[in-house]
Amino acid sequence: MRRRSFLASSSVLTIAALALPIYPARANEPFTEGQTAVLLRLVKDIFPHDALSDEPYLAVVEQLASAAADPDFLQLLREGMSSLDGAGEGDWIDRIEADRIAALKEMETTPFFITVRVSALFGLYGNPAIWSTFGYEGASYEQGGYLFRGFDDLDWLPEPLS
Amino acid sequence: MTEFDKTDDSVVVVIGSGAGGATVAHELCEKGVKVVVLEAGPRFTIDDFHNNELSAYQQLTWTDKRYATGDWPAATLAPEGPNWIVKAVGGSTVHWNGLSFRAQSHEFKALTTYGEVSGASLADWPVTYDELDPYYSRAEDKMGVTGTHGIKRHPANNNYKVLYTGAQRIGYTQISNARQAINSEFRDGRSACIQMGFCNQGCKMGAKWSTLYSEIPKAEETGNLDLRSGCMVLRIEHDKTGKASGVVYVDANGVEHRQSARIVCVAGNSIETPRLLLNSHSSLFPDGLANSSGEVGRNYTRHVGAIVFGEFDKPVNMHRGITVPGTVFDEARFDPSRGFAGGYLIEAVSLGLTNLAVVGDASGWGRDYTSFLEKYDHLAGVLLNGEDMPRSQNGVSLHDTERDQYGLPVPVIHVEEHENDNAISGHFKGQAEALLDAAGSNKNHHVVTAAATHNMGTCRMSADANKGVVNGFGQTHDVKNLFVSDGSQFTTATAENPTLTIVALAIRQADHIVARMSAKDL
Numbered sequence: 001m002r003r004r005s006f007l008a009s010s011s012v013l014t015i016a017a018l019a020l021p022i023y024p025a026r027a028n029e030p031f032t033e034g035q036t037a038v039l040l041r042l043v044k045d046i047f048p049h050d051a052l053s054d055e056p057y058l059a060v061v062e063q064l065a066s067a068a069a070d071p072d073f074l075q076l077l078r079e080g081m082s083s084l085d086g087a088g089e090g091d092w093i094d095r096i097e098a099d100r101i102a103a104l105k106e107m108e109t110t111p112f113f114i115t116v117r118v119s120a121l122f123g124l125y126g127n128p129a130i131w132s133t134f135g136y137e138g139a140s141y142e143q144g145g146y147l148f149r150g151f152d153d154l155d156w157l158p159e160p161l162s
Numbered sequence: 163m164t165e166f167d168k169t170d171d172s173v174v175v176v177i178g179s180g181a182g183g184a185t186v187a188h189e190l191c192e193k194g195v196k197v198v199v200l201e202a203g204p205r206f207t208i209d210d211f212h213n214n215e216l217s218a219y220q221q222l223t224w225t226d227k228r229y230a231t232g233d234w235p236a237a238t239l240a241p242e243g244p245n246w247i248v249k250a251v252g253g254s255t256v257h258w259n260g261l262s263f264r265a266q267s268h269e270f271k272a273l274t275t276y277g278e279v280s281g282a283s284l285a286d287w288p289v290t291y292d293e294l295d296p297y298y299s300r301a302e303d304k305m306g307v308t309g310t311h312g313i314k315r316h317p318a319n320n321n322y323k324v325l326y327t328g329a330q331r332i333g334y335t336q337i338s339n340a341r342q343a344i345n346s347e348f349r350d351g352r353s354a355c356i357q358m359g360f361c362n363q364g365c366k367m368g369a370k371w372s373t374l375y376s377e378i379p380k381a382e383e384t385g386n387l388d389l390r391s392g393c394m395v396l397r398i399e400h401d402k403t404g405k406a407s408g409v410v411y412v413d414a415n416g417v418e419h420r421q422s423a424r425i426v427c428v429a430g431n432s433i434e435t436p437r438l439l440l441n442s443h444s445s446l447f448p449d450g451l452a453n454s455s456g457e458v459g460r461n462y463t464r465h466v467g468a469i470v471f472g473e474f475d476k477p478v479n480m481h482r483g484i485t486v487p488g489t490v491f492d493e494a495r496f497d498p499s500r501g502f503a504g505g506y507l508i509e510a511v512s513l514g515l516t517n518l519a520v521v522g523d524a525s526g527w528g529r530d531y532t533s534f535l536e537k538y539d540h541l542a543g544v545l546l547n548g549e550d551m552p553r554s555q556n557g558v559s560l561h562d563t564e565r566d567q568y569g570l571p572v573p574v575i576h577v578e579e580h581e582n583d584n585a586i587s588g589h590f591k592g593q594a595e596a597l598l599d600a601a602g603s604n605k606n607h608h609v610v611t612a613a614a615t616h617n618m619g620t621c622r623m624s625a626d627a628n629k630g631v632v633n634g635f636g637q638t639h640d641v642k643n644l645f646v647s648d649g650s651q652f653t654t655a656t657a658e659n660p661t662l663t664i665v666a667l668a669i670r671q672a673d674h675i676v677a678r679m680s681a682k683d684l
Contacts, residue, residue, distance in 0.1 A: 046527045049536065101528060108525070117527055125519035125535075126216045135539025136481060136515035139213030141366045145358030151319045151483035156476045157601065160318045160326035160339070 030068040031077075038081050039064060041093050043120040045100055049133070056130045060123035064116070073115075080112025166198055166388045171422035173198050173388075174675070175409050176429060177395050177438065180253020181664045182648035183429030184373030184381070185304075189672030191386035195679070198388045198421055199378075200411050202430075203249035205391040206256075208375060211364030215516045218363030222257055224249035227572045228433065229561065234577035239524045239612035244575050245464075246613035247431050251391050252374025254431065254615070257362045258661055259486040260344040260370045261509070262307040264298050265656035265663050267291035268496050269504075269549070272654040275496055276503035282551035282580055283461050284503075287653040288625035288634035289667075297666040305371040305665060306349050309340025316346050319357060319483030324472070324542035325510035328601030329490045332593070339488035343371035343661075352376065357483035359512065393419075394568050398426055398442040398451055398644070406451075406644045412568060425675060425684055427636075429648040429668075432462065432617035436558045436650060437573045439621065439631075452621075452638035457631050461622050462557040462575065463655035464614035466548035466583045469511060470594040471522075471541045472603030473534070478542045480512035486545065493593065494657045502585035505657040506548030508594065513543065522609055534607055544597060546590040547616075549657045551580035558620050616660050621650035635674040636667060643684055647671055 031039065039061045040054065068074035084092040088103050095103070107113045124130065131138050140146060166173050176187045179201040187197045203224075212218040224247050230236040236244035248254045268275045270287040278284070302310040309315055318326065322339050329337045344361070347354045355369040368375050381387040392414030399420070401407040408422040428435045436459035442451040450458050490508040497505070513521070515538050523531055555578060560571035595606050624630020627639035636651050638644045647668050649660045656663070678684040 047532050048529055049532055051536075104527075108527070117525075121519055122216065122516075125516045128214075131515055134515050134536060135477065135479065137479075138514075140358040140360070140482075141213045145356030145367075146319075146482035147356045147358075149482070150479065151357035152317055152323070153482075154320035154323050154476075154478060157323050157327045160323060160337075 030065055030074050035078070035081055036061060036065075038084065038093050039077070039116070041100070042084075042116055043124070045097070045104060046117050046120050047124055051133050052130055056124055056127050059127060060120045063123050064119055067119070076112055076115060080110070080116070083107065083112070163382070164385050164388050166196055168419060168421050170196070171407070172196060172424050173422070174425045174427065175200065175421055175423040176427045176647065177409065178253055178429035178431065178434070178648065179251050179373060179378060179389065180248075180429060180431065180648065181255050181373060181661050182668045183253065183427065184255075184377040185665050185668035186427050186429065186647045186672045187387060188373075188377035188381040189669055190675065191381040191384040193672070193676045194386065195676065196386050197381070198390065198423075200393045200395050200409065200421070201251050201253075201389065201391045202394040203251060203391065204414075205251040205389075206364070206374070208364065208366055208368045211366045213358070213360045213363065213366065215363060215514045218360070222248045222250055222364060227564070227566050229572065229574045230577070231574055232556070232577040234579055235610050235612045236575075236577070236614065239610065244613060245433055245617060246615045247433075247617065250374070251378065251389070252372045255372040255661070256364050256374055259361055259659070260342045260484075261486055261489065261659040262302065262305060262341050262343045262662040263489075263507075263658035265291070265658050266494065269654065269656040272504075276498075279503050279551060279582060281553065282582065283554045284552060285622070285624060285629065285653050288623050294663075294666050294670070297670045298662065300669050301662055301665040304669075305343040305662070306345055306352070307662070308342045308344070308346050309338070313349065314346050315340045316342060316344065316355060316484060316487070319487045320478050321480040321483070321510045321512050321542050322488035324474070324478060324601045325488050325490065325508070325544060325597070328597035328599075329508070331600035332596045334490050334492040336491035337488065338491070341489070342484065344484060345369045350376070355484065359481050359483060359485060359514070361485035395430075395438060396441070396568060396570065398428070398438065400444065400446065400451070400641065404446055404641060406641055425643045425645065427645040427647040427671075429646070431648055432620045432650045433558055433573055433575060435646060435648055436620040437560065437570075440560055441570055447640070452631055452640040452644055454640050455628055455631060457622060457629065459558040459620050460554050460556070461552040461619040462577065462617070463550045463552050463619040463652070464577070465616045465655055466506065466546060466550045466586045467611035467614075468546040468587050468590060469543055469609040469611060470591065470598060471543045471607045471609065472598030472601065473537045473605045473607070474540045474542065474602055475604065477539045479539050480542050481514055486511050490597075493589070500589055502582045502589065503551070504549030504582065504586065506546055506586050506590055507657055508590065508597070509545045509547055511543040511545035521611065522607065524610065524612065542598065542601070542603075544594045546587060546594070547657065547659060548583070548586040548590065549655045550583045550586075552619055552622070552654055553578060553580060616649070616655075618649040618652040618655050618660055621646045623651050623653045636671045637674070645671060645675070
């Protein structure tokens, strides 16, 4: 039911509160192998980063699978995946990137797309395993902050006069 | 721990433990007044804080149901979570940035200075800068504000270097990294900052001033404070003469209690404070407690906001160090030739990768968006903090039918932006681009900020009882022993971050209460 309310709102900060529960890693029982492949392709197309392996994207798919224990949520995903194929020639997953993106563009305001986007948003960028790829260093308290680790190491601009 | 009897009608009850509530409570306790603070949220220690944006948000944020309506960004981007504030002991001093600016003299006379602005409910404050000046000084000392009272500034971090050089190159002269209530060295029992970032997630060093580990423990040491966390106040009650007599609240176990009171101070932030007064209606006060003016819940301001990120050839690593490390004041002046009333600050700002991805574009996806995020360590950010126009129709009202987990009507926060607000954000965007370009930015990204963190004005001060809820001391015009002690009092928003002014007003209010108590007038 909490899922429902965030679908309705598509509220970013509200979602932050709702999307946070970390679902235990589980096999992707609710989905066929083909559906799992579609979800993986989908989250990669929504937030493509060539430098990332499939692993963090698969973690998002696993979170979706866990959340699909809720029958309403499962139905939303299944119906959304079917509609993907309907929006062009052949199976969506087999099309070239530009065509896949064009099909997604058509459905970017649907509850299905918003749900997957928001799940991927928190599942991916909230995953500490990917942060170093972006140069984000995450928690710093344990390392004593940055006082002796480069808080002021920018050397390509003049030093401010205080 | 001190515990006062619930029937003890000699206590001052303070509702809320943030910048306003905990400060007024501490000041009263130091002067021998018995105080009960009722705080809706739980009590954490600094060891409980997370260096993680998502888990900290989940831990600290007030996520009780609210609705946003009107045409402000929150109405579409965060319709059920329009305010990013804290539900915990310490209130929003747990997640604030620490920027401690005095409002400017002319801003206390907004109506006189700016003149009538069509569609705005501008007014002058019933308190002047000169009257507040000594209290500002006491607040700066209390909070340990850098650049005041001989407290040294922080060294410049990377993000501030970008702001500073860009600002200087486009001709700005008032650029500073001082006025932070973040310890640059050990002071007043609090550690020095180690430039770890995560100022908004609860400072794990306790270097940033927060009532959680400054005012509250000091007040407890006096033996005059009884702090009850996890206690949500449902209503304020009054006696047959119309004086506040006590408050009814529900504790963390769902048990209802009534605490008698000699005086009640409300400091629940500008959403919960008017909501509580409206919910405290009675046959004597049918439109809500202290609302004979009809101004309770109106004139809501939250500052005009926006962020621009510049993308640089070389690394910035904006996340290293203080989150909002410096400010440009040149645009804070009164200068109608720019095409708007009021002014604004330009503040350097950083976000972690998670929050950047979430707010960078509220519906962003695809390669355009991800290529921006991939520049993470080459980004520097600048933030707008601008004076928004108060409007009578902007504010907090009660939902007709929907109730929250306490059975209280859900608050609805309505904002119709004034054209002056848009003129300020338009001006800022141009200046921010110029500033970032001058520092070497190749590409700038504009971010809409949806959630309001500075909530003000919903129980505004006015010398005229027909035009405002409280007088210059935060005392309600209708109920002599009922005070408003938070940012709800602000008559207008000013361009400055509100916390220092809230603390200064709270110190002044406590002095006033003690003086009136001594005179047997309260």
